Amino acid sequence: GAGVSQSPSNKVTEKGKDVELRCDPISGHTALYWYRQSLGQGLEFLIYFQGNSAPDKSGLPSDRFSAERTGGSVSTLTIQRTQQEDSAVYLCASSIWDRGTYEQYFGPGTRLTVT
């Protein structure tokens, strides 16, 4: 079946511009996560949506970052006034919410380059 998809796969933007990154989770998955991965680094948690609950935004690095999830499915991560330090691969993952298992299925990521 279809996995998690993300678009665009690559995005180059100028410093100061806003960008939107899209994530289509696996159908039926109630939980959706955004992570950021800098070159040669591990994954940094950004934000997490679970069903209709308020999202966990504890990982967002600044108020320039925001995300929404419409209709419990597609999610958009928005970065306003991009800075060079925002350059990274942004990964989205989804999972079935189950207190017994937390296997997250990852998309291929969006590589963001801020020039």
Added chain:
Amino acid sequence: GESVGLHLPTLSVQEGDNSIINCAYSNSASDYFIWYKQESGKGPQFIIDIRSNMDKRQGQRVTVLLNKTVKHLSLQIAATQPGDSAVYFCAETYPDDYGGSQGNLIFGKGTKLSVKP
């Protein structure tokens, strides 16, 4: 803050040998651990998980060992193959206020495994 880290950033093994990738975690409350494999240009892929009430779990060619006393996690890959070449991440999560586990995973920096033919 609390974090998951790795002892070895790179590991090079001969094809057919066994590989052991290590991970140290600092949050003693963590109760669920996962190993992910990430190939170049792709998102992480689930390999195996283990709950804190276990000390060993086996999958196909992989075994995860958990030592809660020293807060150490390891991934063993038997008969390593060229297709195993990737970056391997351990990740942890810990209980939330309701007795379940936090949704987000805390990842370590990763170990790059290179398999020589």
